[in-house]
Amino acid sequence: AAYTTTAAVILAAGAWQVLKGRITEPTKWQIRMASGTLAILLPIQIMVGHWSGEVAHKYQPAKIAVVEGWCETKDLQGTVLIAWPDDSECGHAGITVPGTSKYLFANLEEGEMLHGMDHYPESERPPMWLVFYAFRIMVASGLGMLAMGLWGSFLWWRKRLDEPGLFHMAAVPAGAFGFLAVVTGWITAEVGRQPYTVYGHLRTVDSLSPVSAGQVATSLLVFMVVYAIIFTAGVVYMARIATRGFDDTPPDPASRERRPPGTPMGAVDEKAETSDDIVAAE
Numbered sequence: 264a265a266y267t268t269t270a271a272v273i274l275a276a277g278a279w280q281v282l283k284g285r286i287t288e289p290t291k292w293q294i295r296m297a298s299g300t301l302a303i304l305l306p307i308q309i310m311v312g313h314w315s316g317e318v319a320h321k322y323q324p325a326k327i328a329v330v331e332g333w334c335e336t337k338d339l340q341g342t343v344l345i346a347w348p349d350d351s352e353c354g355h356a357g358i359t360v361p362g363t364s365k366y367l368f369a370n371l372e373e374g375e376m377l378h379g380m381d382h383y384p385e386s387e388r389p390p391m392w393l394v395f396y397a398f399r400i401m402v403a404s405g406l407g408m409l410a411m412g413l414w415g416s417f418l419w420w421r422k423r424l425d426e427p428g429l430f431h432m433a434a435v436p437a438g439a440f441g442f443l444a445v446v447t448g449w450i451t452a453e454v455g456r457q458p459y460t461v462y463g464h465l466r467t468v469d470s471l472s473p474v475s476a477g478q479v480a481t482s483l484l485v486f487m488v489v490y491a492i493i494f495t496a497g498v499v500y501m502a503r504i505a506t507r508g509f510d511d512t513p514p515d516p517a518s519r520e521r522r523p524p525g526t527p528m529g530a531v532d533e534k535a536e537t538s539d540d541i542v543a544a545e
């Protein structure tokens with residue numbers, strides 16, 4: 264997740280430079296490497312995500328019931344692509360691909376039932392819609408990054424990656440996909456395990472520390488202030504670096520600092536007249 268998020272940001276920064284007409288050699292490599300990284304890592308990430316879902320199904324089945332949007336317990340479930348809440352507890356209209364569980368949950372025992380929301384009393388159910396949508400936003404962001412990686416790699420192969428175009432326009436906002444996926448993945452994992460802190464053993468309501476509301480409010484406020492400063496400074500700094508791009512004009516030998524080998528950093532040899540003297544000394 265960290266590598267793909269980083270690659271998407273690097274791609275966005277490079278695409279921005281190309282759109283601005285600053286198409287330098289390092290920028291070209293920036294875009295090629297970021298596209299290639301996304302194309303290679305995203306399929307691995309999807310496999311790991313799928314495996315993580317199988318593990319979650321084994322140890323935290325109620326989480327998978329809400330992730331998948333399964334309402335009723337059945338031996339064969341479908342994949343709910345999109346759905347929206349209605350008046351009933353779990354019944355919702357949407358688009359479902361039927362019978363996919365036999366391929367997606369291949370590690371099931373013979374005749375094992377796939378529990379839907381109806382299997383869990385209300386006090387045992389995680390909040391459905393937050394988890395359901397968070398999971399879909401994560402997967403959609405992952406597929407978006409995969410698409411950018413494949414598209415960029417295709418353009419690289421066709422030798423058209425350095426020409427500003429639709430790909431570069433799409434790559435700039437796609438720089439946010441990784442962050443979106445990481446945050447919604449975290450929401451899926453953490454909200455999906457509710458109402459438990461330790462699934463099936465310790466409920467969240469029983470794991471509260473004896474701390475007063477005032478203490479919590481104070482520490483929360485301090486965190487918010489400190490993070491607002493650090494986060495803002497960090498974002499401004501990184502945005503400045505990302506939008507500045509590379510300077511690939513070759514260094515002017517005459518302007519090279521006069522410092523023969525072995526001189527400590529910052530020390531200047533007043534006797535060396537030109538950079539040629541330094542080269543001669545080297």
Ligand code: HEM
Binds near residue numbers: 265403441448
């Ligand atoms: C595209 C297919 C993907 C699938 C099938 C998938 C699947 C999952 C599943 C099932 C979980 C919950 C795991 C659990 O609760 O134990 C999860 C969590 C998570 N996912 Fe994804 N994911 C995908 C893409 C992504 C992408 C693209 C990113 C980030 C770039 C991402 C980042 C995360 C993170 C940070 C978590 C939280 C992990 C934790 O806190 O334990 N996922 N994912």
